[in-house]
Amino acid sequence: MVDDSPQVGYLLKHAQSLLHARMEEALKPLQLTVSHYSCLYRLRVEPGISASALARRTFVTRQSMNAMLQQLIDRDLVARPARADSGRALPTVLTPAGMRALDAAQVLVEGVEHRMLSGLTIAETAGLARGLVACVSALDE
Amino acid sequence: MVDDSPQVGYLLKHAQSLLHARMEEALKPLQLTVSHYSCLYRLRVEPGISASALARRTFVTRQSMNAMLQQLIDRDLVARPARADSGRALPTVLTPAGMRALDAAQVLVEGVEHRMLSGLTIAETAGLARGLVACVSALDE
DNA sequence: TCTCCAATGTCAGTTTCCTTACAAGCATCC
DNA sequence: GGATGCTTGTAAGGAAACTGACATTGGAGA
Numbered sequence: 221m222v223d224d225s226p227q228v229g230y231l232l233k234h235a236q237s238l239l240h241a242r243m244e245e246a247l248k249p250l251q252l253t254v255s256h257y258s259c260l261y262r263l264r265v266e267p268g269i270s271a272s273a274l275a276r277r278t279f280v281t282r283q284s285m286n287a288m289l290q291q292l293i294d295r296d297l298v299a300r301p302a303r304a305d306s307g308r309a310l311p312t313v314l315t316p317a318g319m320r321a322l323d324a325a326q327v328l329v330e331g332v333e334h335r336m337l338s339g340l341t342i343a344e345t346a347g348l349a350r351g352l353v354a355c356v357s358a359l360d361e
Numbered sequence: 362m363v364d365d366s367p368q369v370g371y372l373l374k375h376a377q378s379l380l381h382a383r384m385e386e387a388l389k390p391l392q393l394t395v396s397h398y399s400c401l402y403r404l405r406v407e408p409g410i411s412a413s414a415l416a417r418r419t420f421v422t423r424q425s426m427n428a429m430l431q432q433l434i435d436r437d438l439v440a441r442p443a444r445a446d447s448g449r450a451l452p453t454v455l456t457p458a459g460m461r462a463l464d465a466a467q468v469l470v471e472g473v474e475h476r477m478l479s480g481l482t483i484a485e486t487a488g489l490a491r492g493l494v495a496c497v498s499a500l501d502e
Numbered sequence: 503t504c505t506c507c508a509a510t511g512t513c514a515g516t517t518t519c520c521t522t523a524c525a526a527g528c529a530t531c532c
Numbered sequence: 533g534g535a536t537g538c539t540t541g542t543a544a545g546g547a548a549a550c551t552g553a554c555a556t557t558g559g560a561g562a
Contacts, residue, residue: 231493351489352372
């Protein structure tokens with residue numbers, strides 16, 4: 221009774237690995253990595269978020285996120301005040317150039333996602349999403 | 362119409378990230394990483410496989426795989442001949458100690474997978490697997 | 503009020519993985 | 533037979549991530 225469910229974990233890894241690779245290829249013309257895109261995307265959903273919170277949403281450490289933010293700041297895609305008005309968190313936001321870059325990136329990424337889901341019906345896609353949510357909830361403790 | 366399907370990619374990443382973290386925690390007592398486990402697991406499925414092929418199955422480069430194999434060889438969990446009988450590929454196999462370590466690891470990993478799928482019915486789990494297979498096929502070009 | 507605690511930003515060091523590159527072996531095609 | 537191409541193994545260098553540690557800041561509780 222060794223081979224039971226371990227396939228789902230492997231499938232998860234396989235799908236995620238391929239998705240990441242395809243996104244990386246798609247974003248290459250924009251000089252953006254998948255991590256960069258995730259960062260920009262999240263900054264539009266939650267403008268003014270702290271780097272630490274942004275790191276949690278993107279599944280990296282705050283150290284890695286700060287290094288990545290520094291790159292994006294150098295490229296004028298993201299802005300962050302030098303000092304906080306209150307507390308220690310520095311609210312981070314997209315610059316106009318960052319919004320434009322994100323818009324361009326989003327088109328490419330949605331193309332990849334659409335391709336990934338092209339073999340599934342609307343109902344099956346919804347079922348896949350629900351299944352993944354259930355996995356996340358169960359593992360999130 | 363910006364927010365459409367990008368959630369599935371994010372969910373995929375979220376689930377995979379949590380699964381990886383939980384597996385890492387579970388395997389820590391055995392002094393094994395998830396990469397180590399994937400390697401051992403695959404070696405039991407395909408004994409005598411080459412390091413390059415093993416790398417492809419595990420979604421890393423062959424350089425990374427060779428580095429990891431060296432660790433496992435040093436710990437006597439894996440064995441590989443110094444020279445190939447034919448061709449250049451060196452057939453890699455599990456040692457008895459490697460099989461025992463894999464057996465112990467498998468119990469822990471299956472516990473994590475079971476937990477991940479605990480909120481889903483048998484039918485829903487099968488549907489999730491089918492959905493992931495469709496994603497892999499569509500992205501595999 | 504004072505103390506403790508959690509969260510944030512940051513620095514330093516290490517690990518892991520990838521990219522680039524090259525040599526070796528086998529198969530295929532001319 | 534000889535050239536070409538594909539796969540494999542290996543080495544060197546760099547990029548990106550993590551872990552551990554510390555100071556700062558605001559809030560919670562005694």
